[in-house]
């Protein structure tokens with residue numbers, strides 16, 4: 436029979452293992468208790484681009500990257516920070532009505548910050564090879580081929596109505612890769628999935644260079660994909 440105490444102990448040990456990869460002795464009183472990872476509310480900062488602003492041209496121009504990273508992404512970081520501070524304040528004041536309202540901003544700006552961070556890291560000047568190793572095997576199993584994935588992901592991205600993202604995700608629970616057409620930053624996502632590869636199809640991501648030719652932008656973007664980064668995310672998520 437599993438007692439509440441033993442269940443909590445094993446759950447804590449599993450949590451510690453998952454977080455650090457090596458730490459397993461949650462029930463051992465001699466071991467220090469890991470500190471929560473979160474910083475003070477409202478202290479997120481805009482991560483620098485992993486390459487120069489002109490490094491992705493001509494596929495994505497310097498003008499777009501400066502605006503997109505320096506203004507748009509920065510605004511989501513600011514929005515996330517504001518929502519974190521506001522909800523902590525509302526919690527302290529027991530202002531239930533404010534909490535309900537701030538949740539929307541938290542999901543929107545938090546997802547905006549996360550999506551953009553992955554989007555930058557998913558690209559590399561000149562791109563990087565083809566998928567290899569376990570990622571390539573999984574793509575073949577779930578899409579038939581890399582070309583099958585490309586066709587499906589670009590079609591999903593091309594047809595997002597209004598603002599959104601196209602993504603390749605891994606579901607640890609369903610053990611499968613999926614493509615998603617995400618609305619805004621967070622809607623029509625699959626619960627529990629992990630984003631491996633994502634492309635921004637908000638007009639600010641391409642309009643200066645491509646006007647209404649979203650398909651041309653997506654084809655150019657595909658050539659910038661850093662498959663080493665995608666493979667690393669897959670290895671972590673499996």
Ligand code: MN
Pocket residue numbers: 503507551635637639640
């Ligand atoms: Mn964007």
